Every structure is written in structure tokens, then in C-alpha cells.
Amino acid sequence: MTAFEDPRPGVLRVAVIGSGPSGLYAAEALSEQGGDSVLVDVIDRLPTPFGLVRYGVAPDHLKIKSMLATLHATFDRPNVRFLGRLGLGAEISAADLQQHYHAVVYATGAQSDRRLGIPGEDLPGSHSATEFVSWYNGHPLGERTFDLSRTESVAVIGAGNVALDVARLLAKRADELRTTDVPDEVLNALHHSAVRDIHIIARRGPVQAKFSTKELRELGELDNARVHVSSAELPSADEDLSGLARAEKNNLKTFTDWADAATGTTAGADRASERRVEFHFWRAPSRITGADSCAMLELADTRGAAGAPLETLSAQLVIRAIGYRSLPLPGVPFDDLAGVVPHKAGRVLDADGQVRPGEYVAGWLKRGPTGVIGTNRSDANETVSSLLEDLAAGPHSERRPIEELLTALQLPYTEFDGWLRIDSAEREAGLTRGGPRVKITDWATLLELAERAELGER
Ligand code: NAP
Numbered sequence: 001m002t003a004f005e006d007p008r009p010g011v012l013r014v015a016v017i018g019s020g021p022s023g024l025y026a027a028e029a030l031s032e033q034g035g036d037s038v039l040v041d042v043i044d045r046l047p048t049p050f051g052l053v054r055y056g057v058a059p060d061h062l063k064i065k066s067m068l069a070t071l072h073a074t075f076d077r078p079n080v081r082f083l084g085r086l087g088l089g090a091e092i093s094a095a096d097l098q099q100h101y102h103a104v105v106y107a108t109g110a111q112s113d114r115r116l117g118i119p120g121e122d123l124p125g126s127h128s129a130t131e132f133v134s135w136y137n138g139h140p141l142g143e144r145t146f147d148l149s150r151t152e153s154v155a156v157i158g159a160g161n162v163a164l165d166v167a168r169l170l171a172k173r174a175d176e177l178r179t180t181d182v183p184d185e186v187l188n189a190l191h192h193s194a195v196r197d198i199h200i201i202a203r204r205g206p207v208q209a210k211f212s213t214k215e216l217r218e219l220g221e222l223d224n225a226r227v228h229v230s231s232a233e234l235p236s237a238d239e240d241l242s243g244l245a246r247a248e249k250n251n252l253k254t255f256t257d258w259a260d261a262a263t264g265t266t267a268g269a270d271r272a273s274e275r276r277v278e279f280h281f282w283r284a285p286s287r288i289t290g291a292d293s294c295a296m297l298e299l300a301d302t303r304g305a306a307g308a309p310l311e312t313l314s315a316q317l318v319i320r321a322i323g324y325r326s327l328p329l330p331g332v333p334f335d336d337l338a339g340v341v342p343h344k345a346g347r348v349l350d351a352d353g354q355v356r357p358g359e360y361v362a363g364w365l366k367r368g369p370t371g372v373i374g375t376n377r378s379d380a381n382e383t384v385s386s387l388l389e390d391l392a393a394g395p396h397s398e399r400r401p402i403e404e405l406l407t408a409l410q411l412p413y414t415e416f417d418g419w420l421r422i423d424s425a426e427r428e429a430g431l432t433r434g435g436p437r438v439k440i441t442d443w444a445t446l447l448e449l450a451e452r453a454e455l456g457e458r
Contacts (some may be wrong), residue, residue, distance in 0.1 A: 010396075011038075011039055012037055012401045013041070013101045013102050013401075014102060014105065014387070015041045015043055015105070016041070016101075016105045016107055016108070017039075017106050017401070018042075018044060018045075018107035018108040018109060018363070018365075019044040019050060019084075020050065020107065021040055021052055021053055021373045022055065022107040022109065022362045022366075022380055023105070023108075023363070024042065024049075025376050025379075026105045026383060028077070028080075029380055029384035029388070030105075030384050030388070033385075034388055039079050040079060041081055041083050041101070042074075042080060043083045043084075043092075044082070044084050044086070045084075045086065045087035046140065046446075046448035047084040047418055047422065047446050047447060047449075047451075048140075048446065048450075049075070049082050049084070049416075051069075053068055053071060053331070055139045055142075056133060058165040058169060059180035059182045060176070060354055061165075063328065064373065067220060075262070082415060083413050083415065084415070085414045085450070086106070088106075088329050089330035091413075093330065094329065094330065094331030095331060098401075100400060101399055101402075102207075102391060102399055103359075103387050104358060104360065105346075105382075105383060106325075106329060106341060106360070106361045106365055107361070108365055109326065109366040111220050111322055112325045112327050113128035113129060113322075114322050114325050116320050118223070118286055123294050124293040125151075125290070125318060126288055126320075127318070127320075129156075129158070129162045129320060130324065132146065132166055138181075138183040138186070138441040139441070139443055145189070148170075148190065148195055148318075149189075149194055151193070151317045153195075153196065153197040153198075153313070153315050153317075154317040154319065155196055155297045156170075156321055158201070159204070159209035160210040160323070161212055161215050163200055164211055164217075164218070165321075166321055168218060168219060171195075171225035172225075173190070173223070173224045174188075174191035174193075176223065179435040181430065181435060181436055181437045182438075183440075189449070195275060196275055197276050197277050197314075198275060198276070198277045199315065200277065201280050202279065202282070202283065203284040203435065205233070205234075205235070205282060205283065206229075206235075206251060206252055206255045206281055207235065207248050209251060212247070213251050220254070222275075222277075225275040227258045227278075227279070229255045229279045231259040231260075232352075233279070233280070234252070234255055234259055251450055255279070256427075259315060282301060282303045283299040283300070285297055285318075286299065289369060294317065295315070298311070299311045299313065304372075320452055323369060324342075324364070324369035325369070326339050326340060326365045326368075331358070333350050340361075341361040341365050341370060345383070345386045346361060346385075346387070347386050348360060360383050360386065362376070367379060399428060414451055415450075419450065422446055422450055423437075
């Protein structure tokens with residue numbers, strides 16, 4: 001019998017909803033700062049933990065992916081455990097959590113995306129980056145197929161790091177991704193890809209783009225693609241650029257180098273340039289057209305007068321990478337306009353701005369989809385400090401382990417050892433491809449591996 005099944009008097013039960021970086025940083029801080037008196041259940045709708053690091057970070061960004069090892073170690077802590085296959089609003093409710101935990105931290109990230117709101121956005125072939133990223137990362141509940149075999153031209157809308165990830169993955173040859181963890185079906189689709197042109201569409205200029213310079217430069221280092229930028233879209237020689245931030249200057253230098261290279265005068269000319277990645281600045285998508293699927297994308301010149309002539313690009317696939325968006329959790333306050341749970345230092349606020357006792361929020365659900373993964377550590381620390389300060393004020397009534405409810409409702413759930421079995425199967429598959437793992441994408445197979453026992457044997 002574990003400590004979770006046999007609560008000691010005075011033990012404080014905390015649920016963290018979501019096992020991505022923000023949830024796990026919160027769990028780590030709770031375990032560290034709360035000590036033996038706190039027991040943390042990290043609850044996820046999937047049988048696989050690690051959220052964005054597993055399903056959002058691009059598979060070829062091996063250094064960021066290696067954060068998995070650090071996040072994994074959170075579950076080595078004796079007072080932290082994983083409960084999978086329990087979706088808030090599906091299998092369990094916010095009220096159930098209030099009944100079984102002294103405090104709940106919502107950390108479900110940003111699972112959806114923003115929309116362009118233009119005609120043709122719902123045509124087949126028009127997708128959110130969320131769908132495309134979920135596909136190449138093997139999300140079991142995501143889009144199952146992207147057939148690229150008849151797609152010659154792709155438009156990626158947005159000037160952020162997600163747009164770069166999408167463009168880079170489309171520009172790479174399948175064999176360049178063979179030693180990553182991409183599912184076999186993704187490798188196969190990339191192998192049969194007919195993509196030749198990848199257009200990145202930015203509604204503002206190169207200086208205003210949100211690309212990180214390191215990620216931007218990666219595009220110029222690809223074996224199989226050449227980057228094109230028009231010098232006409234860069235600042236003119238007489239513009240005063242002295243006030244630019246360092247990152248802006250670095251991005252601008254990268255674009256200027258590429259614009260020069262496009263004239264054939266600098267490095268890059270000797271590369272096999274099977275694919276072409278072209279930046280289009282000062283362009284806003286205004287319409288997607290096609291008989292029964294995407295064929296053309298119309299762009300308006302955002303620097304021109306209203307009604308400025310349209311430019312039209314061929315695009316059989318249009319991917320909008322214009323920012324993620326959090327989804328409201330049933331029974332939890334949500335600011336629809338800002339797309340976040342309203343809070344004060346991580347304490348959830350109701351519609352009247354009053355603190356909802358025992359409810360906390362962390363990560364993208366708290367501050368919106370911005371910042372790098374590490375940003376979530378300080379963010380989670382703030383939330384956990386508020387939570388522990390509130391709990392220290394006591395007194396507390398006893399809370400019964402969530403298993404009592406799960407058993408009563410006959411709700412199957414998975415645990416960390418279930419994930420370890422998935423992990424081991426994926427690693428074994430990775431050996432055949434010479435990579436760290438091959439992702440399992442099929443929901444039934446994941447559950448088969450993860451479900452240790454029938455309910456009655458628990
Ligand atoms: P982002 O950085 O916020 O970029 C969104 C882009 O979409 C901006 O260029 C924005 O332009 C544009 N946009 C928004 N609405 C638009 C519209 N209606 N029409 C046309 N363009 C529109 O978002 P993201 O790329 O999704 O990234 C999310 C977060 O994850 C960021 O913090 C990012 O740095 C991080 N991330 C990091 C990495 C990495 O470090 N390797 C990888 C992926 C993601 P405006 O600026 O004009 O609004």
C-alpha cells in the first residue's frame with residue numbers, strides 16, 4: 001500500500017491537471033517546497049506524460065527534446081505520481097477534484113489555435129499548425145494523415161517559431177528525420193512529399209517578426225532547401241535602425257544575408273536546392289480559393305493603401321501558425337477574450353474578481369502562449385508559492401484518495417509504470433531506425449501497453 005492509498009493525518013493532497021512542462025514544474029516545486037506533507041497527483045487525459053515536450057517540440061530539436069529526461073525525474077520523487085487517461089470535463093469534473101484534493105493546479109496549456117477569419121479557411125487542405133504539429137509529433141488524438149504526395153506548394157502563415165518549425169519539417173528530406181522519434185507514417189508521408197515551394201507569410205516586416213534568430217538561421221543550414229528573401233521587403237538603406245533590439249538586428253542580418261545570397265553572390269549557391277523556402281513580408285492572407293480544396297492563397301499588401309492589389313500564390317496546403325489558444329476547462333473560469341484563466345499570482349479568480357479557494361493556474365493557460373519552455377519554471381514557482389502560502393493558513397479537512405471515486409465510477413486510468421512500458425516499446429522501435437525512439441500513435445496500442453491491470457486488480 002502506498003502513501004497515496006494510506007493517507008497520514010494532515011497530509012495535503014494536490015492535483016496538477018496537465019503533465020506538460022508547466023504542470024511538471026509545478027509538481028516539482030510542490031514536491032520540493034511542500035516536502036513530505038504534500039502528495040501530488042499529476043493528472044493527464046493521455047496515458048503519456050510530458051505534453052508539449054513530447055507533442056509540441058519539433059522532433060529534430062533534439063536538445064529541447066532532451067528535457068524529457070529532466071521532466072521524467074519529477075516522477076522519481078516519492079510524493080509525485082502520474083494518473084493518465086483522465087480528462088477534466090470528460091472522465092472527471094472540477095467538482096470531483098475539489099472533493100478529493102486540498103488544491104488543484106490547472107496547467108493544460110494551449111491545445112487549440114487562433115483562426116484567420118478569412119473566406120476559404122475551412123477548405124480541405126487548410127489546417128492549423130496545431131494539427132500539423134500534432135501529426136508529425138504523433139499525437140494519438142490528432143490528425144492522422146497529411147498526404148503530401150500531390151502538394152507542391154505550401155503557405156505557412158505567421159512569423160513565429162511555430163511557423164519556422166512547420167516550414168523546416170516540410171523542407172527536410174525524410175532521411176534527415178529518420179533518426180528522430182517521428183512516427184513511421186510521418187516518415188513515409190515525407191518520403192513521398194511532392195513539396196517544392198514553402199512560402200512563409202508575415203503580415204509585418206522582418207524586424208517585427210517573432211522568430212528566434214537561432215531557429216531562423218537553421219533554415220539557411222538545410223541540406224535540401226534554399227531560402228529566398230526579397231531585398232525590396234527589407235528596410236531601405238536610409239532607415240534609422242539604431243534603436244533595434246539585439247534579436248531584431250540579428251534577424252535582420254540573417255534576412256539581409258539571404259537576400260544577398262539570392263543574387264547568387266554568397267554562400268548557399270552550391271547547395272542542392274530541391275526545395276525553396278520563401279519569405280513574404282508585409283502580406284496578409286485575405287482569401288483561400290479552390291474548387292473543392294485549397295488551390296490558391298490571395299494576399300493583400302499590408303503597407304499599401306486599403307484595397308491594394310492582391311497577390312496570388314499557389315498553395316495546396318495552407319497552415320496557419322498564428323498563435324495557439326487555450327481551451328476553457330468545464331467548471332473553471334475563463335476569459336474568452338484573452339484566452340486564459342483569470343488569476344492573481346496564480347490564484348484562480350471568478351467572474352467578480354474574487355479568489356476561488358483551492359484553485360490555481362500555471363503555464364500557457366495562465367499567461368497565454370508565449371515564452372520558451374523554461375519560462376514555465378518561474379511561472380509555476382509563483383503559482384506554487386501562492387498555493388503553499390494558502391495551505392499553510394489551514395485548517396484542512398481530510399480528503400480521500402481519488403482512486404475511491406475512480407473505482408466507484410469504474411473509470412479506468414493509467415499510471416507511470418504504464419508509461420514506462422510505452423517508453424520501452426518506443427525505444428525498442430527506435431533501435432531499428434537508429435534514433436532515440438519511434439512514437440506510438442495508435443490510442444488502442446498505447447492503452448494496451450499502459451493499462452497494467454483490470455480495475456478489480458488495482
Ligand atoms: P507567436 O510567436 O506569437 O507568433 C505568431 C505569429 O502569427 C506572429 O508573427 C503574428 O504576427 C502572426 N499572426 C497573428 N495573427 C495573425 C493573423 N490574423 N494574420 C497573419 N498573421 C498573424 O506564436 P507561435 O509561433 O505559435 O509560438 C508560440 C510560442 O512558442 C512562442 O513563445 C514561441 O517562441 C514558442 N516556440 C518556441 C520554439 C523554440 O524555441 N524553438 C518553437 C516553437 C514555439 P504579429 O506579430 O503581427 O501579431
